[in-house]
Amino acid sequence: MTPLYYAISAVLVGWHNVFGEIFGPASGIAWVLSIIGLTLVIRAALIPLFVKQIKSSRNMQLIQPKVKELQKKYGHDRERLAQETMKLYKDSGTNPFASCLPILLQMPIFLALFRLIDQAVKNPGDPKGFMTVTLNEQFRDATFLGAKISDTFLGTDDTSVRLLAAFLVIAMTATTFLTQRQLMSKNMPADALTGPYAQQQKLLLYVLPVVFAVGGIAFPVGVLFYWTTSNLWTMGQQFYVIRNNPAPGTPAFAAKQERVKAKALRKGHVVDAEASQESLDTATGTVEPPAPRVQPKRQTKAQRQAKKKPPQGH
Structure with missing residues (x-):
């Protein structure tokens, strides 16, 4: 995790230098805006991966009729079905796990930020990455809307902390659900709403928000700001893609x-x-493009004269 501590703290401290000049280095709003700035930098860096995810997700939707055909053909032989399905994924350039990559790649970053805040609270004299003792103390004591951004819903009896943490947990859970729901209701054809892929999407639709809601009550307020901002970015990014480049045969x-x-x-x-x-x-791809016009073959002068010459009578 050490390289991540340096990378995350470098971006965080960089934003804090900017907002600290405006609002004061010890102010809660400077640290909250620094966390939001960190989120935007990370999500901007993940845009190429998001584009790959969208393409893979679209391919998964479009090949669902072929997947169903394979299920009908090899439903009695699970091993052959798995082989043919993987071959179909390979031939179509589809990765069934691509939709999980942005979340999986963000988890180490999420944990690194969690540890930076935890270290600032429990042991500010031993800073990680580019954090200093002074920055750790400011991070630990910074308050926003009457709540310390280093506190958690479960770790305090302070009403201000609990109210802010509860609001952010609800916002984080709701944005997670709405992002997945947006994809399923707007950018999935009818054929893709049944079968294994649809079941996977429905599982993510209901399980992920529950996981974040249960885990969110143990996250520091600063981490909740990070994840909620990341979800809002995903919603906006996904809305733009679905609106401007929807998959064929979908409501979008x-x-x-x-x-x-x-x-x-x-x-x-x-x-x-x-x-x-x-x-x-x-x-x-909704309709086939018109067939290209076939140019007639060039003929020699003798061939053209032979065509013009009238047939001889008997």
Whole structure:
């Protein structure tokens, strides 16, 4: 964890130097904004992974009809079914575990931040990474809305801490649920709502929020700010992708088609609206593009003259 302590504390201290100049280095708002800044830096760095996750998730949705065919064909042979399913994933460039990667990669960062706060509270004289004794003491004592950001819901009887922690736990749980629900209700075709992949998504939909709600009461307020901000980023990022690049055959795709039509009609170009619709359908694979025009073969002068020469009578 030592490299992570240095990386996380470097970003955290960097933001704190900025906000400390504005609000005061010992102020709670400076530390809260520093945690939010840390979250934004981490999530920006994970954008390429998020794009890969979206592509893999879309492929998983689109190959569900083929997965069902394999289940019907090899349902009696579980080993052969597993082999053929993995072959289908490989051929389509799909990773069934890609949807979990952003969460898995964030967990070490989450734990490193948790340990930095815990160290500041329990042993401020032994700082980790780029934190100093003075920064640890400021971090430990910083208050926001009357609550110390190093306290937890279970670790104090302070009403202000419990109210803020409870609000953040609810916000963290709700944003986790809504993010997953957004994906399932807007960007999954009807065929993908049944089968193993759908069951996996439904499991994540209900299990993850419960896990975060139960664990959240033991997290410091600062960590709750981190995770809630990360969830809000995910919601916004996912909304943008679903709205602008939806999977074919989904409610989001139909909504985008309607927006394209309405935009063209508002400009008074009915023909353009139909053309835009055809372009959108072709680009997303809803209809096949027209076959390329086949050019006639070039002929020699003798061949052209032979065609023009009238047939001789008997």
